[in-house]
Amino acid sequence: MANIRIDHIYKRYGKDKHPVVKDFNLEIRDKEFIVFVGPSGCGKSTMLRMIAGLEDITEGEIYIDDQLVNHLPPKDRDISMVFQNYALYPNMSVFENIAFGLRMRKLPKYEIELAVKKASRILEIESYLHRKPRQLSGGQRQRVAIGRAIVRNPKLFLMDEPLSNLDAKLRVAMRMEIIKLHQSLETTFIYVTHDQVEAMTMADRIVVMKEGVIQQIDTPERIYTLPSNTFVASFIGSPQINLISGRIQENALGGLEFLTSRLRIAIHESNAELLRKHGQVNRQVLLGIRPENISLEALFSDAVVTGTYRFTELMGADRFIYLDIGQDQLLTARVSPSVRFEPGDKVRLGIDSLKMLFFHPDTGVRFAD
Amino acid sequence: MRLRFSLSRISFVVLMLLFAAFMLLPIVFIISHAFKPYDELFVYPPEFLVKHPTTQNFVELMQVTSNSLIPLSRYLFNSIVVSALTVVLSTIISAMCGYALAKHPFPGRQLVFSTIVLMLMFAPEVVQIPRYLVVSRLGLMNTYPGHILPLLALPVGVFLLKQFMEQIPNSLLEAARIDGATEFGLFLKIAVPVCMPAVATVAILAFQGSWSNLETSAYFMQDDDMKTFPFFLSTLTSNLANNVARQGAAAVATLIVLLPNLVFFILLQRKVIDTMAHSGIK
Ligand SMILES: Nc1ncnc2c1ncn2[C@@H]1O[C@H](COP(=O)(O)OP(=O)(O)OP(=O)(O)O)[C@@H](O)[C@H]1O
Ligand SMILES: [Mg+2]
Numbered sequence: 001m002a003n004i005r006i007d008h009i010y011k012r013y014g015k016d017k018h019p020v021v022k023d024f025n026l027e028i029r030d031k032e033f034i035v036f037v038g039p040s041g042c043g044k045s046t047m048l049r050m051i052a053g054l055e056d057i058t059e060g061e062i063y064i065d066d067q068l069v070n071h072l073p074p075k076d077r078d079i080s081m082v083f084q085n086y087a088l089y090p091n092m093s094v095f096e097n098i099a100f101g102l103r104m105r106k107l108p109k110y111e112i113e114l115a116v117k118k119a120s121r122i123l124e125i126e127s128y129l130h131r132k133p134r135q136l137s138g139g140q141r142q143r144v145a146i147g148r149a150i151v152r153n154p155k156l157f158l159m160d161e162p163l164s165n166l167d168a169k170l171r172v173a174m175r176m177e178i179i180k181l182h183q184s185l186e187t188t189f190i191y192v193t194h195d196q197v198e199a200m201t202m203a204d205r206i207v208v209m210k211e212g213v214i215q216q217i218d219t220p221e222r223i224y225t226l227p228s229n230t231f232v233a234s235f236i237g238s239p240q241i242n243l244i245s246g247r248i249q250e251n252a253l254g255g256l257e258f259l260t261s262r263l264r265i266a267i268h269e270s271n272a273e274l275l276r277k278h279g280q281v282n283r284q285v286l287l288g289i290r291p292e293n294i295s296l297e298a299l300f301s302d303a304v305v306t307g308t309y310r311f312t313e314l315m316g317a318d319r320f321i322y323l324d325i326g327q328d329q330l331l332t333a334r335v336s337p338s339v340r341f342e343p344g345d346k347v348r349l350g351i352d353s354l355k356m357l358f359f360h361p362d363t364g365v366r367f368a369d
Numbered sequence: 370m371r372l373r374f375s376l377s378r379i380s381f382v383v384l385m386l387l388f389a390a391f392m393l394l395p396i397v398f399i400i401s402h403a404f405k406p407y408d409e410l411f412v413y414p415p416e417f418l419v420k421h422p423t424t425q426n427f428v429e430l431m432q433v434t435s436n437s438l439i440p441l442s443r444y445l446f447n448s449i450v451v452s453a454l455t456v457v458l459s460t461i462i463s464a465m466c467g468y469a470l471a472k473h474p475f476p477g478r479q480l481v482f483s484t485i486v487l488m489l490m491f492a493p494e495v496v497q498i499p500r501y502l503v504v505s506r507l508g509l510m511n512t513y514p515g516h517i518l519p520l521l522a523l524p525v526g527v528f529l530l531k532q533f534m535e536q537i538p539n540s541l542l543e544a545a546r547i548d549g550a551t552e553f554g555l556f557l558k559i560a561v562p563v564c565m566p567a568v569a570t571v572a573i574l575a576f577q578g579s580w581s582n583l584e585t586s587a588y589f590m591q592d593d594d595m596k597t598f599p600f601f602l603s604t605l606t607s608n609l610a611n612n613v614a615r616q617g618a619a620a621v622a623t624l625i626v627l628l629p630n631l632v633f634f635i636l637l638q639r640k641v642i643d644t645m646a647h648s649g650i651k
Contacts, residue, residue, distance in 0.1 A: 054543050075549040087540035091562035104549035
């Protein structure tokens, strides 16, 4: 049970001028599941390790339950952490691995026994408590690592890419278990991953980072539907969002349309208002539209694109088709898997113009209300 | 396919056995030499194995030692005290030093490590005089610390343990730190157990260095009752190059000096073989 406040955190390594974490601000509510996501090297682990107390804070303040923890050693922060490589003590049995933290805190023996039994029951690792870590599979090791983290009932769980060493199927199963665990433990979680699916499925709120700077903090739904910039828009979602550069122009009826050399797409009133407010009429912008908001049936007769079919990707339930829409741009659209085209076919697609997003062409920031 | 596999495997094992046997030869020779009667000791060309084993050499050694002023047990006691303390202390010191060098970045760490590696290259004779000065100025002549102190610094041990401890993933220590272990707890509960094979190897090296060490007895101990057992044996049998007398006793003495090394090694052997086989901790 913990509220965490992260206040203007900076991190520089050594005499490096360039910070790896820059002006990081975040308030985490009690029992929240927060996911840090971003490409490799963006500073997720560094931020997590500063919260854990494993890394010095160059500048700024971290509060756990209104207590300033900047100079508190990790063991006094009442946290636990799961590492990517499990970090199980190789010289100890599974039981001892889980019990280690309790022994360090000098709990009575029967309490240790009880707590370890309970944690191992939750994680279904009772049957190999006597084994050494090297006698376990990757998935079992990960369970032990999680068991070691939950046995102490900490205020805050930190997990640094705990599932990235597991195979795809196991990862999905463990993902579910961590979600269940969060629900039953009612504790604050901070989870680091570079996997957008993990972020989307697990988080209450996602923190998207790039080069040490927070790009957006929001719920998965809002991150997906209302990304704050092109980086977030393309980082989350697979296949990636379509980004098409073009111009905003007024049409004969007084509405706005989006124009490229080969496309002319009418802009819905709600968006038109927004673009006018930002003074984007007769300016270059980036149009963002997700593949699933483009379909073979036209919802709006004036929001239609035509392109040359190039290739397809079948993903089980969905088929993604890639169209050449000129200017070296490919447009991805989600269609039903039964649809077939021949390379070179001209395809007409309708765009859900309510879902169109507009970004500044230079800064990549989305025009928002 | 299966046959070829097993054939190559057999030939490999045979080769290794031959190799092992070859490495064993000196030990076999020392053991068999101790049981040779005088005529076999001097036969030319020398025989490798004893033909008519006898315990006569042991009796001779007993006679020689019983003539000495100080009882044999006193030398043995000295040796055991000195070796035990040296092994324990120098292993602890090497492990602590290796841990600090491997896992605690501090300014000048590289310099310290380079200095230690440099010390590996000095022949013992070079440090003879400085050692003498240190021991005498500290007033450690004729004391147990005078035996132990010169052998405490074990650059090989530091080197070996530093390399081993560097292999410990940082996350292992961090996990323990979060679990509430103190710095010393990390060292004792994680670093040392994880590096046990290397620690055992260092203990063996320390034992070999101190058990068969004659130098401290020769230079720093003037009182006879402070000298060690191997030193005593070596005085019994020195200057025998062209001497017939006491050759039997000398053969037995050599065996007796060798035996504890052998026993100590066998005791810790499993751990050491681990060291060779397993260079990293994954
Ligand atoms: N000890 C260090 N000294 C210097 N730079 C470091 C150190 N640790 C990390 N960095 C740098 O800090 C940046 C952020 O690293 P960090 O480990 O936080 O990335 P990450 O987001 O966790 O990436 P990944 O997804 O690959 O784990 C990287 O550019 C890295 O090179
Ligand atoms: Mg990382």
